[in-house]
Amino acid sequence: MLIFEKSRPGRGCSAIPACDVEQYTLPDDDMRQSDLHLPEMAEVDLSRHYTELAKKAHGVNDGFYPLGSCTMKYNPKINEQMAGLDGFTQIHPLQPVDTVQGCLQILKETEDALSAITGMSNFTLQPAAGAHGEFTGLLLIKAYHLSNGDTQRRKIIVPDSAHGTNPASAVMAGMEVINVDSDDKGLVDVEKLRQVCEGNDEIAGLMLTNPNTAGLFDPNIKEITDIIHECGGQCYYDGANLNAVMGWARPGDMGFDCVHLNLHKTFSTPHGGGGPGSGPVGCKEHLAKFMPGVYAVEKDGVYDFAKAPESLGEMKNFYGNFLVAVKALTYIRMLGKEGIPEASKNAVLNANYMMKKLSAAYDIAFKPEVCMHEFVMDLARQAKETGVTAMDIAKGLLDNNIHPPTMYFPLTVHEALMAEPCETESKETLDAAIDVFLSLNDIAYSNPEKLHQAPVKTPVTRLDEVGAARHPVLKYEFE
Amino acid sequence: MGTFVPNTKAQQQEMLKEIGFEKLDDLFAHIPDAVKFKDELDLPSGMSEMEAGKEIRKIAAKNRIYDTVFRGAGAYRHYIPAIVGSVLSNETLQTAYTPYQAEISQGVLQSIFEYQTMICDLTGMDVSNASVYDGGTAAGEAVAMCRGRKSNRALVSACIQPSVMKVIETYCFGNEMELVVIPEKDGKTDVEALKELMTEDTSCVLIQHPNYYGSLEDAEEIGEIAHSVKNCRFIMSVNPITLGTMRTPREYGADFAVGEGQPLGLPLAFGGPFLGFMASVDSMKRNLPGRIVGQTVDHNGKTGYVLTLQAREQHIRREKASSNICSNQALCALAVGVYLSAMGSEGLKNVASQCYSKAHYMAQKLAEAGFEIENEEFFHEFVTSSDKKASDVLKALDDEGILGGLPLDDNRILWCCTEMNTKIDIDKAVAIVKEVK
Numbered sequence: 065m066l067i068f069e070k071s072r073p074g075r076g077c078s079a080i081p082a083c084d085v086e087q088y089t090l091p092d093d094d095m096r097q098s099d100l101h102l103p104e105m106a107e108v109d110l111s112r113h114y115t116e117l118a119k120k121a122h123g124v125n126d127g128f129y130p131l132g133s134c135t136m137k138y139n140p141k142i143n144e145q146m147a148g149l150d151g152f153t154q155i156h157p158l159q160p161v162d163t164v165q166g167c168l169q170i171l172k173e174t175e176d177a178l179s180a181i182t183g184m185s186n187f188t189l190q191p192a193a194g195a196h197g198e199f200t201g202l203l204l205i206k207a208y209h210l211s212n213g214d215t216q217r218r219k220i221i222v223p224d225s226a227h228g229t230n231p232a233s234a235v236m237a238g239m240e241v242i243n244v245d246s247d248d249k250g251l252v253d254v255e256k257l258r259q260v261c262e263g264n265d266e267i268a269g270l271m272l273t274n275p276n277t278a279g280l281f282d283p284n285i286k287e288i289t290d291i292i293h294e295c296g297g298q299c300y301y302d303g304a305n306l307n308a309v310m311g312w313a314r315p316g317d318m319g320f321d322c323v324h325l326n327l328h329k330t331f332s333t334p335h336g337g338g339g340p341g342s343g344p345v346g347c348k349e350h351l352a353k354f355m356p357g358v359y360a361v362e363k364d365g366v367y368d369f370a371k372a373p374e375s376l377g378e379m380k381n382f383y384g385n386f387l388v389a390v391k392a393l394t395y396i397r398m399l400g401k402e403g404i405p406e407a408s409k410n411a412v413l414n415a416n417y418m419m420k421k422l423s424a425a426y427d428i429a430f431k432p433e434v435c436m437h438e439f440v441m442d443l444a445r446q447a448k449e450t451g452v453t454a455m456d457i458a459k460g461l462l463d464n465n466i467h468p469p470t471m472y473f474p475l476t477v478h479e480a481l482m483a484e485p486c487e488t489e490s491k492e493t494l495d496a497a498i499d500v501f502l503s504l505n506d507i508a509y510s511n512p513e514k515l516h517q518a519p520v521k522t523p524v525t526r527l528d529e530v531g532a533a534r535h536p537v538l539k540y541e542f543e
Numbered sequence: 544m545g546t547f548v549p550n551t552k553a554q555q556q557e558m559l560k561e562i563g564f565e566k567l568d569d570l571f572a573h574i575p576d577a578v579k580f581k582d583e584l585d586l587p588s589g590m591s592e593m594e595a596g597k598e599i600r601k602i603a604a605k606n607r608i609y610d611t612v613f614r615g616a617g618a619y620r621h622y623i624p625a626i627v628g629s630v631l632s633n634e635t636l637q638t639a640y641t642p643y644q645a646e647i648s649q650g651v652l653q654s655i656f657e658y659q660t661m662i663c664d665l666t667g668m669d670v671s672n673a674s675v676y677d678g679g680t681a682a683g684e685a686v687a688m689c690r691g692r693k694s695n696r697a698l699v700s701a702c703i704q705p706s707v708m709k710v711i712e713t714y715c716f717g718n719e720m721e722l723v724v725i726p727e728k729d730g731k732t733d734v735e736a737l738k739e740l741m742t743e744d745t746s747c748v749l750i751q752h753p754n755y756y757g758s759l760e761d762a763e764e765i766g767e768i769a770h771s772v773k774n775c776r777f778i779m780s781v782n783p784i785t786l787g788t789m790r791t792p793r794e795y796g797a798d799f800a801v802g803e804g805q806p807l808g809l810p811l812a813f814g815g816p817f818l819g820f821m822a823s824v825d826s827m828k829r830n831l832p833g834r835i836v837g838q839t840v841d842h843n844g845k846t847g848y849v850l851t852l853q854a855r856e857q858h859i860r861r862e863k864a865s866s867n868i869c870s871n872q873a874l875c876a877l878a879v880g881v882y883l884s885a886m887g888s889e890g891l892k893n894v895a896s897q898c899y900s901k902a903h904y905m906a907q908k909l910a911e912a913g914f915e916i917e918n919e920e921f922f923h924e925f926v927t928s929s930d931k932k933a934s935d936v937l938k939a940l941d942d943e944g945i946l947g948g949l950p951l952d953d954n955r956i957l958w959c960c961t962e963m964n965t966k967i968d969i970d971k972a973v974a975i976v977k978e979v980k
Contacts, residue, residue, distance in 0.1 A: 067657050067884055077885045079624045083897045084966040085904040091920060094759055096786070097794050100888035101664050107626055110884055114630040117650035123638035131640055138547050139638050142592045148628075151603025157618050157814030158949055159607070160941070166605035167813045180585040192676035192815070193870035195857070203717055232857035232867035236687070237717045241862045283575050311584050312571050318578045328870065332547070336874030337651040338641035338673070338834065340816035356713065377716060378709035381617055381679040381803070382814025394599050398545030400589025409567045410548045413558055416570060420562040434570055462647050467640075473858075490549035491558060522646040524847040529645075532839035532851040536828070538670050539660040 067113055068540050071103040077110070101542045120523045121337070122467055128489060128497050130418075132438045132470035132482030133227065133277055135307045135329030137411075142398070143333060143391035152390055157382040161368060168367035171383060172360035174344075174393045181404065182303070182323050183316020184346030189384040190357035194304060195229040197324025197343030198271070200356060200379050202237035204322050204347055205269050205298040207354040207376045217268040217296065221260065223252055225278060225474040227304060230271045239268055246476055250278040250430035252288050261295040269298035274318060275308050275436035277474040277482065278429055279415065289319025298322070298351075306330045307486070308412055308437035311405025322347040331392035342388035357383065410487035411437045414494060418485050421498045425505040429477045438484035441469070442477050452508035452515050454479040459526065460504045462519035466497055544589030609946040611968045613905075615924050615959030616755070616949040617678070617704045618814060619806040621784070621894065622963055624885040627808045627878050636877060641834070641870065645849045646841075651873070652848035655836040658876045661883050665786040666800035667793025668822035673834035674876040675868060678803025679710035681819030682780050684866055685801045686722075686747055687714050688830045689776045694746035696721045698769075700732040702754035703780060711749070720746070730756045730917055730926065734764055741772055749778040752795070753785065756917070756957065757902070757924030766796030776827070783807050783820065784961075785922050787888075787895030799823045808882025809875055818872035818879065829855060832866030834873075894962050898923035901960035905969045909958075912977040917955070924959045926951065936976045945972055 105113070122129075129136035147153075155167055175187040191197040202220065209217040220239040222230045224246055231241045242260060247253040252272070261267055270292045275281045282288065289299045301315040301323035307330045315323045327333050328341035335341070347355065355372040356379045362368075399407060412435075419428055419439040429440040443454045458468030458481065469483035485494060507514055519525060550558070555567065564570060571579070590598075612620045631637065635650070642648030642655075655673045662671035675681050686697045699711055701724050708724075715722040723740060725748070726733045732750055741748075748769035752760045762779065769777040778799040779792040784806045792800035805817035823831055829852060837851030857864040886894065902923040906916050914927040929936070933950040940947040945968075948958035960969070 066653070066660075067880075068660065071887075076887045076890060077624055077626070079885060079890060080622060080893055080897070080962055083893070083900055083962075085900050085969075087896060088900040088903040090788070090899060090922075091759075094790055094920070096788055096790055098667060098791060100787070100891065102661060102886065102888040102891060103884040104887040104889070105884050107885070110626055110881070111629070113884075114633065114636075114654075114881065117654055118633045118635045119650065120647075120653070121635045121639050121642075121650035122644075122647040123635035125634040125638055129640070131643075134640055136640060140547060140592075142596055144632070144637070146596065146599040146603075149600065149603040150608055151600075151606045153810040153812050154608045154620075155606050155813045156609075156612060156614055156620070156811045156946060158614060158616055159609075159946060163607035163609075164813065166602045169602050169605065177586055183580075192680070192872075193868070195867040195869045196676060196680070199717065199867060203713065206717070228856075228858040228861050228864070229867045229869050231862035232860070232864040235718075235862045235864075236714070236867055238719045281574055283573065286575065286577050309574075312580055313574050313578050314580050317580060334638045334874075335640045335870070336637055336872075337639045337648075337654075337877065338873035339870040340676075340818075340872045340875055341870040377713040378679065378706055379713060380677050380710055380815075381704070381706045381817070382677075384814075385676075385816040386813040387816060390599070394595055396586065397595045397598060398589055398592060400544055401584040401586040402544045403546050403589040404584060404586070406544075406546060406548065409570070410550060410555070412570045413550075413555060413567060416562050416564075417558045434573060458644070459646070462644060467647070468644060471643075488547045488549065491554045493549075519646050523649050524646055524841040524845055525843055527645050527841050527847045527849050528839045529849050529851070532837040532849050533853070536835075536851060537838040538828070538835060538851075539656070539663045542664075 066540055067103045070109055070113060071105060073104055075104045075106045077107045127465045128493050129467040130469050130483040130485045131467055132484040133304050135484060135486060137332055137486040138488035139332055139334040140395060143394045146394045147387040147390045152387060165367050168360040170390055170393055172362050172367060174389045175359060177396045178325060178344055178346055181310055182346050183314030184323060185349045186352040186355055187344050187346040188355050188357050188359055189344045189389050190379045191343040191345055192380055192385050193339060193341040194324060194326045194343045195233055196379060197345045198229055198233035199236050200345045201300045201322045201324055202233055202239060203376050204351045204354050205300065206237055208298060208351055209268055216266050219266045220268050221270045223272065225276050225476050226271060226273060227302060230302060250280055251282050254284050254287055257288060258291055261291050264295050267295050267297040269300055271300045271302060273302040273305050275305050278440045279435040279438040280430065280432055281436055285318045304329060305437060308408055310408040312408055322351055327388050327392040332395040333388050333391040340385045340388055342385045407487045414485040414487060414489055415439055418483060418494055418498060422501055425502050438482055440477050441481045443479035443481060446508050447479050450508045450512045452512045454481045456515040457481060457504050459518040460515045463521045464500045466500060545591060609944060611945045613948050613958050613972060614946050616957055617706060618811050619961060620811055620963055621806050621961050623808050623810065626885050627881045630881045631874060631878055637874065642850065649847060652836050654877050654880055656838065656848050658880045659836060661880060662820050662822050665783055666822045667791030668800050669825040670828040670831065671820065671822040672831045673836060673873065674871045675819040675821055675833055676872060677817040677819045679707045681801035681821050682707050682749060683710045683714035684832045685778045685799050685821060686711050686749060687718055688832060688865060689747035690720055691746055691774055694744045694774060696723060696742065696745045698723050698725050698740055698745055698748045700725045700750040701727040702732050702756060703751040704755045730758050732760050732765060734761055737765060737768055741768060743772060745772050745775045747776045747778050751780040753922040756926050757921040758918045759920040762795040784895055784898060787891035798827060804879050807879040809878055816872055816875055818875035830865055833868045833871050897962040898960060901964050901969065905958065905960050908969065908973040912973055923961060924957060926955055926957050928955045931979050935979050939975050939979045940972060943975055
């Protein structure tokens with residue numbers, strides 16, 4: 065039942081005292097004409113309403129969540145406690161600089177830690193999410209080319225395996241997307257790339273995820289970034305998959321000029337049902353003068369704001385999703401220089417363990433000997449032989465309290481299930497999940513109809529998405 | 544070193560053996576030597592939760608928390624009922640991802656549907672999205688989505704929050720829309736100048752109401768001017784608290800209502816996370832960026848909720864999407880839903896009227912103390928000018944634990960009152976600044 069249907073006139077919470085000054089009257093002409101219909105609820109009913117909603121949701125605490133490319137690792141509780149400190153939550157963003165020294169220290173230490181992990185020279189914490197970070201990185205590249213007088217460099221190369229945000233961000237940055245197909249191993253086709261780039265002075269750059277969305281580290285990465293640089297382009301690293309390589313390989317050393325990270329993936333901050341995230345952007349020295357927003361500098365223990373000399377502007381108000389940075393820094397401090405590579409090692413171990421065990425029943429896309437943090441199952445065979453699709457298996461997982469892998473992505477694999485188990489899952493959890501995956505494959509061959517009907521144990525069964533889009537009901541209608 | 548890896552060393556070895564590897568490092572053997580990182584990361588050593596907590600607390604303690612705040616300018620201190628924090632700390636709601644799997648995400652989806660309904664109710668609009676990053680990006684996205692094939696020119700009032708203007712500039716730097724600033728006259732958008740600026744290729748007119756200086760704009764007239772050009776949209780950026788008592792953007796004739804949602808239950812938090820709300824008239828719904836939740840039924844006819852109108856979005860449309868936005872500020876939208884439900888219609892009206900009543904009380908007291916009030920009609924922010932140096936005024940307040948208004952220049956200050964400022968606080972602050980030479 066919607067909260068509006070639970071509302072009863074006359075109920076309410078006692079949040080605010082009566083006004084202690086004389087009531088002022090604004091001009092009639094500027095006063096609201098229509099009624100408000102906000103819920104009128106006693107606190108007890110409010111509390112139960114949201115408890116009920118939470119029971120109809122699935123978080124990392126509820127069970128295994130191997131959603132590929134989303135890095136649903138466990139979210140440590142100390143992070144939340146630190147981000148909830150009054151010393152952070154009660155600080156106005158426009159306070160005098162001597163009263164926000166702690167906030168600036170958080171910014172500085174986070175910026176420095178992310179630079180160390182990625183091999184970049186500068187970081188901005190202003191971008192609010194991964195896609196916002198991509199937009200930022202592309203604007204950096206745009207500003208760089210414009211400052212060199214290269215107004216014709218408007219083409220950005222995006223592999224077909226890229227996240228959908230990549231081409232969408234490129235368009236927002238005023239760039240034209242050139243899709244380059246992957247080779248049969250799921251990697252960048254170096255020869256095709258060379259053909260597109262050689263002598264092409266319209267190339268602005270390349271957007272790449274490495275390891276890519278099939279969980280494969282591109283061994284030709286240095287050659288790829290060299291090809292882009294030789295034609296005058298810049299290389300952008302989509303950091304969505306950084307959890308595979310922390311302390312093992314740095315985007316800076318691979319030849320990337322700028323990078324975005326997702327603190328809500330790699331650095332253990334929760335996703336909140338779809339945000340707030342944080343998408344910090346790092347760059348090398350030659351791009352640093354264009355960085356947006358302000359960043360923190362430190363001298364003799366005193367912090368201050370600084371601005372890049374040719375800053376491209378502001379990506380959002382203030383300094384980004386600051387409390388998310390507090391959480392990420394808490395995590396980085398706990399893991400430290402030893403724990404961060406250790407996390408990546410175990411993420412890769414868990415993914416390979418799961419891939420090996422599942423390959424008994426599922427075809428692994430591109431048949432890698434070893435994957436990184438994630439791998440892609442290709443269910444084309446099951447679909448052909450049994451009619452059971454990636455979607456059906458996913459829905460079957462729901463009945464077993466497992467959040468399904470990312471479905472139908474990357475686009476280069478048609479019946480894809482992309483699984484990223486993360487380092488924070490135990491062998492016991494993986495073994496139990498593997499058993500479920502294997503049994504679902506058995507059911508596909510013995511009783512496919514059962515999977516077409518799944519899920520049956522969830523609060524609702526499969527929903528009519530076509531109807532929802534065709535006849536949109538996007539809000540509750542008050543009588 | 545702290546760790547969140549549950550597998551013991553013995554288990555790790557066992558797993559390695561099962562997949563045919565000897566050492567963990569062997570899993571990285573295929574990374575070419577030329578790009579392999581062989582040093583130690585330039586970071587401090589890891590530590591226990593107790594130690595990390597102690598360090599971070601020490602950092603937090605370096606910030607100053609003011610007992611009394613008279614500063615707004617884009618971030619507002621309002622009372623946040625305890626139930627908001629309590630709901631937000633629910634582990635499931637906090638740790639869920641974007642609700643792609645609708646069958647196990649009904650709680651998250653329903654909360655967004657309820658949020659959309661409340662935003663539409665507040666703004667008078669037909670459709671709301673599930674949120675964008677903040678008030679600045681909401682304005683930037685709104686300007687971008689008004690762009691038409693023959694209309695590439697955005698008119699934006701000089702009286703909007705300066706950082707929002709900067710964000711719009713950034714979005715226009717990206718998509719190469721022409722951005723023209725409508726000049727200010729006496730602290731408000733210059734309506735006559737706007738008339739002169741209107742051209743056939745104008746795609747939108749954006750104002751903030753009440754504006755950055757707290758003043759009420761001639762919103763209805765501006766809307767009529769905007770609509771004098773075919774396919775030109777009228778975007779209003781509003782503080783949602785005002786909508787408890789003030790005319791809705793729809794009632795002023797706006798096509799889009801956008802704004803900073805932070806005043807509705809989110810703490811100041813050094814500027815984030817906040818959230819941007821975006822709502823539109825029905826005819827523009829397929830241009831809205833970001834997630835939208837719709838109601839539907841399941842196979843058994845039971846009511847349920849799904850992400851819908853996804854043909855607008857990046858994961859389907861890639862380079863043809865209306866925006867690149869993916870993650871938004873869902874948990875902040877949940878906070879808004881809880882806040883508005885805890886306040887109810889009467890509670891929000893009460894907050895709104897306390898805001899402007901207290902601001903007018905303070906303005907009157909400051910006027911009596913010799914400050915000139917620059918605004919005609921205002922909501923809960925206003926600008927004073929005085930011979931007294933702004934820095935001296937603010938220093939005197941600071942010494943007493945009061946964060947005064949935002950200095951606009953040497954002698955002008957932008958003040959803000961909310962329901963949090965008591966009459967006693969206001970009287971005390973005015974008494975302090977009165978003594979400043």
